[in-house]
Amino acid sequence: MELTKHEITFDTDQLRSEVAALAETLGEQAERAAERAAQWVAPAVERARTGADRLAKETAGAAKEVQERLEVLSEDALARAERAASAARTAIDAPGTVTQRAQRATVAAVNAAQTTAPRKSRRVLKSLCWLTVAGVAAGAAYVVWRRSQPVEDPWAEEYWADSTEDADAE
Template sequence: MACRTFEKKIDTDHLRQEVASLAESIAVRAERAAEWAAPRMGRARAEVVKAAKEAHSRAQPVVDEARTRVVEDYAPAAQRAAVAAQAAAGADGGTLTERAQRIAAAAKNAALEIPEVPVKKKHPVLKTLGWLTLAGAAAGAVYVVWRRSQPVEDPWAEEYWADSDEGEAVTVGDAAPAGEAAASNQ
């Protein structure tokens, strides 16, 4: 069987024109797709940011509580268990199994042990004294303000307005009546 080959002449100019028109068509469609997708991507981004902030705000108290428990509860309990296990491992006597059981029991008891927290003294006498001092200072301030708002009268002072009334009466009496003054000017 003989292999048949097709010899067809390819027009490169025509092929280039078709490729150029196809590339132009793809560019136009890509531009339209970008215009369509841009606002949707912006809204999606805003929603993702909003959801991430909301998730962060919901998870933050849980993370804080877990961190507090680790720092205040678990780490000290593990340290107490390690110290107790080390002390139990240092004790001599017994087989290896018995020593391992002693170490495990000591570590378990130390880890489950709740340490006594010292109770702060409240000092009720000092609190009472402080409140009484605060109340006394407030009462003193109120008294000073009240005292300064009262009018000050000097019982020994003369009545200054009595002299001024007499002086005006003398001056008015010495002056010529208004009609005479007008007549003398003419």
């Protein structure tokens, strides 16, 4: 059996037009698929964005709260360390052997570090606030009382004076 070569001829113009038609069809289908995907993806992306915004706000709030607590804790730790150092210095300056002074300094430092700082009393501020509230209440009561009092105009004519003059004239 013998293989022969067959000549294959192509009509390049027809091939070009078919490829162009195929490309146009593929472009239209890709465009429709993109529109469908956009209709499905856009709400999902919007939900994800709003969820991310909400989480970012919550995280920022939590971070701010943590920062505030860290500041309070660092201030408290610094105050405790200062009290412990002061108590240790006082114990070391006391008379006694080196061992006794070291033991007293250790005990004093531990006790000072474990105690909490005394809270500041705000009696003056509280008293001032209550006095302000009482003053406002008294002022409001005075205004209400003053407005409830009858008002007499000393220059006004009495309404019955005209009626008696008319009766006398007749």
